[in-house]
Amino acid sequence: MTAAARHLTVTGPSGLPLSVHAEGDPAHPTVVLVHGYPDTHRVWDDVAADLSADHHVVRYDVRGAGGSGRPERVRDYRLEHLADDLTAVADAVSPDRPVHVVAHDWGSIQSWEAVTRPGAEARIASYTSISGPCLDHIGHWARHRFARPTPRHLAQLAGQAAHSWYIVAFHLPGLAPLAWQHGLAARWDSVLRLVEGVTPRAGDPRSARELAGDAVRGIGLYRANMLPRLLNPGQRPTLVPVQTITLTEDNYVSPALTEGLERWAPQLWRRTIPVGHWGALLEKGTTVARMVREFTAHHEGGPALPRAPRRLVVLTGAGSGIGRATALAFAERGAEVVLLDRDLESAERTVELARLLGATAHAYQVDVSDGAAMDALAAKVAAEHGVPDVLVNNAGVGHSGSFLETTEAEWKRVLDVNLWGVIHGCRAFGALMAARGEGGHIVNLASAAAYLPSRMLAAYATSKAGVSMLSDCLRAELAGQGIKVSAIYPGIVNTNITRSTTFSGLDDAEQTAQRRRVSGLYARRNFPPEKVAAAIVKAVADDRPFVPVTVEAKAARVLGRLSPGLIRTAARFRLG
CATH class of the missing domain: 3.40.50.1820 (Alpha/Beta hydrolase fold, catalytic domain)
Incomplete structure (x- = not known):
């Protein structure tokens, strides 16, 4: 023959x-x-x-x-x-x-x-x-x-x-x-x-x-x-x-x-x-x-295969806050987690915590705003660990300031991380999911600010509104390939994002004082990142496309639908 x-x-x-x-x-x-x-x-x-x-x-x-x-x-x-x-x-x-x-x-x-x-x-x-x-x-x-x-x-x-x-x-x-x-x-x-x-x-x-x-x-x-x-x-x-x-x-x-x-x-x-x-x-x-x-x-004598489907979860901004809490929530449920953060030391600390839960965990350093770096890292993760089943685009930065006060550099910083970082993650890992043909789930962290306008959050709210619309578009595009997309809308959550938030028009001393003031506000609200992590895990399990998390995020969503004019009027007031 x-x-x-x-x-x-x-x-x-x-x-x-x-x-x-x-x-x-x-x-x-x-x-x-x-x-x-x-x-x-x-x-x-x-x-x-x-x-x-x-x-x-x-x-x-x-x-x-x-x-x-x-x-x-x-x-x-x-x-x-x-x-x-x-x-x-x-x-x-x-x-x-x-x-x-x-x-x-x-x-x-x-x-x-x-x-x-x-x-x-x-x-x-x-x-x-x-x-x-x-x-x-x-x-x-x-x-x-x-x-x-x-x-x-x-x-x-x-x-x-x-x-x-x-x-x-x-x-x-x-x-x-x-x-x-x-x-x-x-x-x-x-x-x-x-x-x-x-x-x-x-x-x-x-x-x-x-x-x-x-x-x-x-x-x-x-x-x-x-x-x-x-x-x-x-x-x-x-x-x-x-x-x-x-x-x-x-x-x-x-x-x-x-x-x-x-x-x-x-x-x-x-x-x-x-x-x-x-x-x-x-x-x-x-x-x-x-x-x-x-x-x-x-x-025929080749590599071993897992008997049951193994869930591989990739998370950005996994070194602290919502990213760390979400990594540990998935790890506690038996997932293998790949943790990405610009601060490698903090990502490695999350790895240690995940391993204490019995999970397999890996840390990588990356700047999500760098598209080429994200593409290269996605290829490396796929080669070393496989194609992820779940991607959580969590990395983000905060910024407060009116539109006219916000400089071009400040706009670029916010959009590069909050919006382009999500775009880079979705493209790099989403393409791998689509090519594999076994489906997957992409979770994008937006914010209640995406639908709750404020005169002091022009750059931040715009970046998160972009994440929200991107998630809706991706959900429609990827549905035929079995890839689900969820957008998460936290409100005021007690994380360290407030300690790195920038404020337009303030000198260094004023920036530091304002960070302390806002951090105290968030601490008094005391909504822990673990509750956001639980909402993310549930969104993946139940295939929920739109998930407001905190009471204020849910209330703003309802109010925005019932009385959008009231929401626009409230946006004129300067808070904080």
Whole structure:
């Protein structure tokens, strides 16, 4: 065999011919890709193109689909026959070496049957399951929830029932075949665009009539297996290493279905992609390929992988105040934290505190106003620790002064840190999140001053209003990539920002006196940064886009909506 694309026919134990397509060097680890319903092997085009550079990639049309043989009876679609087909393909393309199986949708359901057979670990080196659980496992999953009907369990059952509406339709005589034959197949591309939000693959050579034929035959998958396995589930453990890729936006398979999977697959790794059912293969093929490559490499003797998703959090201005408190809040919840600050010594002190909580922590020195430095540091962080799951743009400076008193240098200082620092952070780390394809969360620290004008806060309020609008724009732009954005609006918080705040038109002695006065005001208010940190952690957990924190920040927000004229009038008064 050569490394060129090859086509062969494999006949399984039942005598049905299977159309098999292979590419890549056979000397490399073999990956067998198994498609779902109503697809063919072509749904894997993007994944196969990426993986074939360093893997022997094998795809085949499952029975009843594409170029493979067509069973005559519904019972010929039973899972045991489908598992036999997978084994026959593996034996044909890699007779002397275990294969890595990667499967999606019904391809994943049928591959679980092979993976959970006794001794499967000798033939299957690893298994990556995408949006297709083992039916026996789901039978036990449902029984457990019915036996312990807590509100959470009932919500999970109801949620999956809503996801599975089509299964009922597939069991009704004649309904699904008629739908496929009289319009659904011809409009399948539109369904993928409108319902799934993905662009159909132009390379699928099937006509509407051929798609309808594959889809109608594939209904046998549901009728032959669903009720028998769900109503009478068997015990199906496996010693094969399993990687589940959960699609968080899946319209058909809820993430809850993987809960408790460790019971059946003790060697379990979990990954997620913020995408819908078909988006994983049609839009995020390179992301899936990377996850598969990392998993197969690990089980071919390569680098270790974390069993559970590890949360990596990057924070700017992490040396004190809200930044330090937020770093410790994430560290206390098991996150690995990367702490950035212009003052390296203060960042290293936060590292020490985070490590006392049992967290992994790292400190780096950077000036957030320097775009090139931020780009370089983001690349370094990615190389040494990975792409962050959460970015908190917290670094900021304070300034007070009317517009006419504020000098150009003072404007530049405030905007460079408060606005450009956030822009640099979002661009440098946001680009890494987008390229990784696994989503993420960006948190930008604004201020109640963003929507509470004051004659004495022209530069500061403008910078924070810019952060607020930037956050809204980013939220819209990055939503399709699964990257969430939250803007946080603290009010008067007792941090050391007041000790570095500058005041227009004052000499050094007057600046020092005014800092003492303002710091005393903030100290008397005594709202601790730990409460802002708790709001940030909650914003990430609950995906909250707009979070006013203190009472005054919340009140100003409400008042600004009810009576904006009153807010503008109040802005004329000089406070402090």
